[in-house]
Each structure stands twice: as C-alpha cells, then as structure tokens.
Amino acid sequence: MTTATEIADTIAGEQKLTKAQAKAIVESVFRQIAAAAKGGAETNIPGFGKFKVKETPEREGRNPATGATIKIAASKKLNFTPAKAVKDALNG
Template identity: 50%
Template sequence: MNQAELIAAVAERAGLTKADAGKAVEALVATVTDALKRGDEVRIAGFGSFAISERAERQGRNPQTGAQITIAASRAARFTAGKAVKDALNGG
C-alpha cells in the first residue's frame, strides 16, 4: 500500500474526503517525525510505538575493493508493533 492508497482507505473508513484524509495522514507523519527528531517516543495504543535507535560508528568493507571503511554513527527510526497488531497478524 502506498501513500495514495492509504489516504483513499482512510477517507473511505472515516467518511472523509480524500483531501481531508490526505491532510490528516500528512499531519500524522509530520507530527511523528518531529517527535522523533526531538528524541521523544511516540506510542499509539493498540498499534505500536516509534522510537529512535542509535547506531554506533563501526568498521565495514567496500564490497567492490575489499578496502576497510568507517561507517559513521547514525540514528534510525524503529517501530515496534503493539499486541493488537501482533495478534491480528497471527490469527489471534
């Protein structure tokens, strides 16, 4: 499902216009992104939580040359599914 399909599904399920559903989806994404930038965790009851995962600097290899390279430290978003989502996926 891509963003346009998500917006259409939200519009249909919530009884909104696609324009209003699009604004709601974009607002949700922007709000979650801003919270993660600040280092906050976002928890949505019954769905899951978004958090930041810190990756330390590490050594790697260039697959073409075999030369050793340093991979810089980085931060990545991490999603953990909630119990309701896990149960729905596993037939519970």
C-alpha cells in the first residue's frame, strides 16, 4: 500500500521541496477532488483518470443474520475510471 505521506515524500525528492510542502500539496489535491465530488462535479486528470460521483438508489436487502428484509438507504459513491495510459501500464 502507498500512503499520502509516501507520495508526498517522493514528490519532495523529485521537485526539490520540503516534505511538509509536498504533503500540503498532496493534501490540497485530495481536498479539491473531494470538494468537487461533494458538489457533484467530475474531476478529470488527463493521463490518470476521472473521479465521478455515482448515485445509488434506495434498495431492499436482507439481514444476513436473521434473513429479515431491510431497506438500504440511497447513497453516493465516488467512482474512479483510469485513463488508457494507466490501464496500459497495469496490463502491459
């Protein structure tokens, strides 16, 4: 697993920034993606992929312990679709 701190450390080394500066930039990027998603906007990062909000309608499910039917509330999920370059890197 790679963490935000590890990403920031790599960026700091590549861009000659302090680790604190790089971490602030990484956290800012993540906040901007989350804020766009909260507003319902899609975030497209060319060469990397798209973050898009998907709405899931309310549905019926079953409690696995009792078998009783329950309602599962509608929710929003953040989907990521990788760009072709990322897909090719994974499968190449």
